[in-house]
Amino acid sequence: MAHRWRGVRLRCGGFGLLGLRTVHGEHGRQSLRPWNDTGFVFTQPHGNPLAPMAVSEQFLLLAMEAGLPPVRLHDLRHGAATILLRAGHDLKVVQETLGLSSITIASDTYISVLPDLARQSAEDAAAVILNARTGPEPDEPAATGRVVRMPPASSR
Numbered sequence: 001m002a003h004r005w006r007g008v009r010l011r012c013g014g015f016g017l018l019g020l021r022t023v024h025g026e027h028g029r030q031s032l033r034p035w036n037d038t039g040f041v042f043t044q045p046h047g048n049p050l051a052p053m054a055v056s057e058q059f060l061l062l063a064m065e066a067g068l069p070p071v072r073l074h075d076l077r078h079g080a081a082t083i084l085l086r087a088g089h090d091l092k093v094v095q096e097t098l099g100l101s102s103i104t105i106a107s108d109t110y111i112s113v114l115p116d117l118a119r120q121s122a123e124d125a126a127a128v129i130l131n132a133r134t135g136p137e138p139d140e141p142a143a144t145g146r147v148v149r150m151p152p153a154s155s156r
Contacts, residue, residue: 034046035047036048055073056072056073056074059072059073060072060073077098078109078110080097080098081094081097081098081106081109081110082110084097085110085117086117091103091106091107091110091111092106094106094110
C-alpha cells in the first residue's frame with residue numbers, strides 16, 4: 001500500500017522547523033554516513049523516516065513513565081478534533097487537519113462526541129429568533145445564549 005504524505009502545520013516556539021532542518025543538515029555533513037534528506041523533520045539519525053510502530057511504542061513508554069493513563073498515540077487525533085470543535089472550528093477544518101478523505105467521515109465520527117455543540121447551536125438560533133422581535137416584553141426575561149440583534153426588516 002502506498003502512503004500519501006501530507007504537510008502538517010506545527011507551532012514550534014521560537015526554534016521553528018527551519019532550525020530543526022538546519023540541525024539535521026549539520027548532522028549529515030559531520031557524519032560518516034550520508035544524510036538522507038527526505039524532507040521530514042523527525043527522523044532516524046541519518047534522515048530516514050521513523051517507523052510508525054516504533055513511534056507508537058515509544059509514546060506508550062513515555063506515557064507510562066509520566067504516570068498517564070493508557071492512551072494510544074492515535075487517540076491524540078480524536079483529542080485534537082474535539083479541541084478544534086470546542087474552539088468553534090467547523091468540520092471542514094477538522095477534516096483537513098486530520099487528513100480525512102471526506103467531511104462525512106469527520107461528521108460521523110465527531111458530531112456524536114459533542115452533543116453540547118448541537119444544543120448550543122439550537123440555543124443560538126433561538127436567541128436570534130427571539131431577539132428579532134422589537135425586544136422582550138417588560139415582564140419577559142431576555143433569551144439566553146449569545147444575543148444577536150437583527151436590523152428591522154425593510155418594507156417594500
